[in-house]
Amino acid sequence: MIAWLNLGSLVLGVIAWILPAINISRYDKRSKNWVTLSIVSISACSFSLFFQICSFYEREKVEDWSALMDTVSVIASxxxxxxxxxxxxxxxxxxIYRNRT
Incomplete structure (x- = not known):
């Protein structure tokens, strides 16, 4: 379960960064759905962080204190x-899109 939460968090984190990059790269093409992509990006970041909290909770439930102590500083960073x-x-x-709407 913890591995799936970490994988989901990683995928959503990458999505959270790719969507604004797509918005920025499509600036010249008069993209009309930039607001939607920004909202999805922020949502993906939120769910990614939520998955990390759930991962901590799963480790706490099984009382894997050494794993928590080893990973908490890296995960926080x-x-x-x-x-x-x-x-x-x-x-x-x-x-960059402020004057387009």
Whole structure:
């Protein structure tokens, strides 16, 4: 179960970064669905972080304290990077599309 949560978190994190990159790359083509892609990106980031919380909960349920202590600092750092990157990419998208609506 924990492996599936981690895999889902990774896939959703990648989606959270790819969608704003698609928005930015399609700027010249007059993309009309940039708001939808931004909302889906932020949602994917949220679900990715939720899967990490669920992963922590599963480890706590089985009392795998050594795994929690070994991974908590890395997961916290990667989660912060994911959240910051998603916010920055979506802010760039908002900035370049601000006069289009």
């Amino acid at each position: 990667v989660s912060a990077i994911l959240l910051s990157g998603t916010i920055i990419l979506n802010a760039i998208t908002l900035y």
